Amino acid sequence: MKKGSSITDKIFKYVAIGAATYVLVIIVLIVINLTTGSAQVWQKEGISFLTGSDWNSVDGRESYGAAPYIMGTLVNAGIAMAIAIPLSFGIAMFLSELAPKLLRTPLAMVIELLAAIPSVVYGLWGLLVFRTYIQNWIEIPLHNLFGDQSIIFAGTPFGLDILTASIVLAIMIIPTIASISKEIMLAVPNSQREAAYMLGATKWEVFRIAVLPYSKSGLIGAIILGLGRAVGETMAVTMLIGNATGAAAFPSSLFGPGQTLSSIMANEFAEASQGGLHLAALIGIGLILFLLAFAINVIAHLLVAKVIKSHEGAVLA
Amino acid sequence: MMETMTKTPLKDNYAEDVKYKLIAENITASYDGIVAVKNVSMKFRNKAVTALIGPSGCGKTTFLRCLNRMHELTKNATLTGRVLLDGEDLYSNKVDPIINRRKIGMVFQKPNPFPTMSIYDNVACGLKLNGVKDKKIIDEVVEGCLKMASLWNEVKGDLKKPGMSLSGGQQQRLCIARALAIQPEVLLMDEPASALDPIATQKIEEMIQELKKEYTIIIVTHNMQQATRISDYTGFMYLGDLVEFGETKQIFENPRNEITAKYVQGQFG
């Protein structure tokens, strides 16, 4: 009787192990499938799949290079981060240090809810509402002021371009970075703040002396997590970036159309025929995106884990 | 206006003329709807150690935190009454709290050095904050304060090490050095030895005896032996009230109040 029950215990344990292992299996399968699925394009293009900028799917003249999209992804995410980081930290600082209690809870809740809004809705809003504002209020004035000679403001200010995509992307990742940063700042023990107050510090100085150094690596982790999201974000970017292909997609002007790794996949997937080189190229793009996002997320999680460790040390005091 | 106030020259002998350095008048303080201190008035003598004793939850820590406007940083805190430092009201609307906090150093119950800073920077950061730029002066102050906190001999070789690398007792002495570095006039200590072993406690007590020569010290303590060893005056608080206040000797040997007597005899608390 007892023995029979301990077998059920063992089965239970193995089922649990199996479920946990499923996660690892999925990740391994993703790597294998993306690699084999894109083998064809790596064989044909070799390293120039990473460095080339041709993108031609016409039969007989097929040629694929992902460099413009890699660049597009990095530039798009980079601009978005440059906008999102200061704003997110501002929000986080407001919520953790300054906001009166009455404002704190509802504002934190709104920010968190906004992180839950689906990407495609942000895209829709960007396309139907935000685009016209960007075009009329920012792009056309800047273009008229600097003209086509200036590289970053050159091109027709059409509204569907790198600038619009980056700004909407920034709006999307602000809730994520802000709420993680807020949590990290709130995790700074009050004794640290009091030590700084005791020295005669103003609120800002307390933040600079006590809060910021204590939460630094956590905040970097939050930034990198945000970067991971920005890099992998698909729908909103696809709807707004203007979708250039080939060498034209190299990001140069803010007002020029671009293309990212994820947007080219979403855009061209329907046109690619099964078993063809075009499909293999798109899967190859998926593999590049996978590796990029994987590296970013591994770094982010290592950093966040480090923060938790050092916090434990500090709280112990 | 604040500028002019801070530029008033500080006369070092000024304090000696006045018997009382710090005067608390009718302090009532609460947080989260709990009234922790009820209408307490106390006068703290210059260059003397005053101990606040009482069972936990009696409001002594809250009262201490009212003396340098730290209490108002607690959530949902309210406070009425005045605190006079050299006759000037700390709670006056005209004065920003940061001006007076730096005149009243504070040491907390748990050592709280800044974990990302070195030993040196932990002491120096208050100086840099308050506009001391001369590197030589900063070096001198850091050394002097670490000596006063009797930590110098243990750390002089590795001032660049992180403050967190020290033991608990050393961390607490580092925090004392940090509080001394801004050259305060009053030192508030909230059970500074409660988390420490006997040897570290002894070191801190010896140090307090030394610091007394120049500072007005107010110390909250749980430990009655400690209060008798180090303090000149003792206030006994119970349930937010100041039950009795007088010379330490009198409080412990000849208490006037029945509850005080019971407490100092160890019948509760």
Added chain:
Amino acid sequence: MITVEQRAEFRKHFRYNVGRRLVLDKVVKCIVFLCVVVAVVPLVAILVNVFSNGAAALSWNFLTEIPGAVGSNDLGGIGPAIQGTLVLIGLSSLIGVPVGVMGGIFLSEYGNNRYGKTVRFFNDVLAEFPTIVIGVFTFILIVLTVGDFSVWAGSFALSIVMLPIVMRTTEESLKLVPVTYREAGYALGIRRWRVVFTIVLSGAKSGLVTGILLSVARIAGETAPLVFTILGSSQFIQGLDGPIDALPLRIWRLSSLPYDSSVTQGWGAAFVLIILVLSINIGVRYLFLRRKGQTLLKFKRLGSMS
């Protein structure tokens, strides 16, 4: 020791600059407040726009009918998309919830070792993966093998998105159940698996439900994995091995059409989707945070009184 003379000398070097520092403090506060305004305005604008434009599109027909032919006068509705999203949520949960909960049980009950750490780490990484990569992966694994887009493929892709969220929240909420509960169970001679299922899981119920609901809200809005797996359709569901429509996919398709009517419909579909996602999120927060708030309050009390 610092002498009185030395101290007087030191004090001369203090340049408190209180006025300047207070001004800087005010400036920083203003900047921070500005950040909040700048960031919150577009975020709120999105909600306002979706609600005001979307509400105009709503009608019973819009919610239940199939889409009309593109460009025709008969607009039709988004019935198949709503149906599809619900079916996809149901089927994904069928895979994602049991695997996620069991995985969470492993992490919390057996995961205090190297293997547990590894799984936890990769689970966290998987949770942040670009979902389009998961879509491509499913496309290769299922769609290419079977030869057709299907409800199954979409559900499998979404279950991968869902799995790490369920797993992590399950682990976190199981860990909140005090060890003494488990020990009490063992002391009564109850087997480990029964202790976990009866005592621990019921103690962690609210956390578990929260995690599952939040993961449902997340997959309801996922578009990228669906592009590669379910294709989209303008008909109600034909079978689990055929294509299907889904709300986010429908929004994307509508947004790329040049007609005013499809724009209106896009807003309408976005409205329905947001209502679905936000009501889950708000509901969960209301139910769960009320409890968490109490414990938080307790911690705060402990912290403020020493």
